[in-house]
Amino acid sequence: MFKGVALSVLASVTFGVLYFYTQFLKPLDSEQTFAWRMLATLPFLTLFMWWSGDLKHITEIFKRIFKEPWMLPWLIFSSLLCTTQLWLFLWGPINGRGLEVSLGYFLLPLVMVLVGCVLYKEKLSRWQIAAVTFAVIGVGHELWRIGGIAWETVYVALAYPLYFFMRRVLKTDHLGGFWWDLFLILPVAFYLGFVHSDSLVLMQYYPHLIWAVIGLGLFSALGLGSYILASRYLPFVIFGLLSYLEPVLLAFASIMLGERVEAAEWLTYIPIWLAVLLLVIEGCLHIMKQKRSSRMLTQNIENVSNRLDRE
Structure with a gap:
């Protein structure tokens, strides 16, 4: 569990x-x-998988496609669900829609919790x-305040749970499945990067873009790889609730990029931040409890060992 939590936090900070x-x-x-x-991303992800020993999952899926041809259309659908989210993630702040996208990430954990409770029968502490x-209060206030919900918000909130659920059903909920998500979208990426645009010309005029793309x-690879691994190690409910760290950071990033939080919007963000704070407190208490249990177990073992020595 601790490994999954650490990976989830790393992913949220990276996002x-x-x-x-994007600036x-x-x-x-x-x-x-x-x-x-x-x-x-794909070359860095491949290096990451080589380092972590997960390259074998790529060939496993390749063999499954030949044995089970019906998998290929579902893998393509999985790729579209994943990569359109990645496109929207970048499109939002570039086009001044960062807060609408971040609201989708506020709503996403609630949908993930609902999926975990209904489909996987997971229990909440x-x-x-x-x-x-608190999260329901914050998201509910925002929906009431704006009198509706933007399409960016709906897509983020619904497409990701469907994506993660489908990966578990297909048993591709590992880095190999994510590698195929990126690999299958490469024709579109090549078209947008080399045919449909003048990005190579822009890189000649702005050499910093080369380093910026490498950093991107x-x-x-670091953020998405950590996120995918966290989804594998954590129950759906915990994974969903920990995702609240990401929209908090996205909201701060949107503010730093020049978007403003109006006075009426604070009733949206404050309950969300309180929800994240409660999860942090629970995590700290859980770690302290584990340490106490470990110390008690060590003491019990030492006591038994001492009694055996005396006998």
Whole structure:
């Protein structure tokens, strides 16, 4: 569990950095940025998988495609669900829709918790119930405030749970499955990067873009790889609730990029931050409890050993 929590936190922090990182990719537009993100992420992800020993999962899926041809259309659908989310993640801050996208990430954990409780029969602790309550208040206030819900928000909130659920059903919920998600979208990335745009010309005029794209691939591989691994190690409910750290960081990044939080919006963000705080407190208490249990176990073993020595 601790490994999954650490990976989830690492992914959220990396995504927060990436949201702000888009400013270094100007004057690339959102489609060009998406294309180069896919092209740059796959090599770094492959290196990451070589280091972690997960390369075998790529060939396992390749063999499954030949044995079970029906898998290929579902893998393509999985790739579209994943990569359109990655496109939207970059499109939002570049086009001044960062807060709408971040609201989708506020709503996403609630949907993940619902999926975990309904489909996987996972139980919530008291701390988690309190966190969900605060989250519902915050998200509910925002929906009431704006009188509706933006399409960016809906897509983020619904497509990701479907994506993770389908990966578990297909048994591709590992880095190999994610590698195939990126690999299958490469034709689109090549088209957007080399045919549909003048991004190579822009790189000649703005040499910093070359380093920015390399950094984009490195950060993306680190964040997305950690996120995928966390989804494998954690129950659906815990994975969903920990995802609340990401929208908090995305909101801060959007503010740093010039978007403003109006006075009426604070009733959205404050309950969300309280929900994250409750999860942090629960995590700290859980770690302290584990340490106490470990110390007690060590003491018991020492006591038994001493009695045996005396006897």
